[in-house]
Amino acid sequence: DAKTTQPPSMDCAEGRAANLPCNHSTISGNEYVYWYRQIHSQGPQYIIHGLKNNETNEMASLIITEDRKSSTLILPHATLRDTAVYYCIVRPPNNAGNMLTFGGGTRLMVKP
Amino acid sequence: EAQVTQNPRYLITVTGKKLTVTCSQNMNHEYMSWYRQDPGLGLRQIYYSMNVEVTDKGDVPEGYKVSRKEKRNFPLILESPSPNQTSLYFCASSFTIGTRFNEQFFGPGTRLTVL
Numbered sequence: 001d002a003k004t005t006q007p008p009s010m011d012c013a014e015g016r017a018a019n020l021p022c023n024h025s026t027i028s029g030n031e032y033v034y035w036y037r038q039i040h041s042q043g044p045q046y047i048i049h050g051l052k053n054n055e056t057n058e059m060a061s062l063i064i065t066e067d068r069k070s071s072t073l074i075l076p077h078a079t080l081r082d083t084a085v086y087y088c089i090v091r092p093p094n095n096a097g098n099m100l101t102f103g104g105g106t107r108l109m110v111k112p
Numbered sequence: 113e114a115q116v117t118q119n120p121r122y123l124i125t126v127t128g129k130k131l132t133v134t135c136s137q138n139m140n141h142e143y144m145s146w147y148r149q150d151p152g153l154g155l156r157q158i159y160y161s162m163n164v165e166v167t168d169k170g171d172v173p174e175g176y177k178v179s180r181k182e183k184r185n186f187p188l189i190l191e192s193p194s195p196n197q198t199s200l201y202f203c204a205s206s207f208t209i210g211t212r213f214n215e216q217f218f219g220p221g222t223r224l225t226v227l
Contacts (some may be wrong), residue, residue: 034215041200041223042221045218046215097168097170098160098206099145099157100155100157100204104154
């Protein structure tokens with residue numbers, strides 16, 4: 001699976017958009033970008049994934065650059081409950097064992 | 113409510129005393145998996161199951177057993193726990209479509225301490 005690079009931490013004001021970047025310059029053509037988050041010691045939670053087109057769901061938007069070497073997760077109106085570690089993962093949709101490998105992630109702190 | 117449940121949520125035990133952590137999902141998912149999470153080591157896969165009676169080793173299977181007799185349940189068994197198995201354990205499940213996996217749903221975690 002391709003390696004990803006994320007900033008270790010970010011702050012965001014409550015109610016503002018949180019933009020979380022991820023670099024994945026070695027991504028392969030069949031690899032998707034997935035985002036999960038983990039609120040302190042709770043089970044990881046799936047957020048969104050995409051291949052090359054921008055994606056939006058009820059939780060977030062995912063913007064993938066045209067060369068697919070980086071992406072940004074956008075939480076449009078961050079709340080205190082969005083404080084968590086956010087993980088960007090790049091992998092094919094059918095890797096062995098469906099294993100998820102989390103890197104360091106970005107610790108997002110949403111402040112009042 | 114669609115969910116993955118784990119029991120117990122917290123467990124303190126002693127070396128060598130067999131234990132089982134249960135995992136159950138109500139979403140009719142084919143795929144289920146167990147992970148452990150340790151500080152500085154991230155999430156590591158222990159075992160996974162593609163469907164009933166089909167299990168396979170993940171990255172760190174030593175000291176663990178699993179079974180998949182029913183689609184909804186995937187218990188994790190520690191026959192003789194040791195202190196290095198002290199960890200936070202997560203069960204996860206997902207649909208599969210052919211060889212493609214969809215997003216994984218995780219349980220709330222089981223914090224295990226082996227003395």
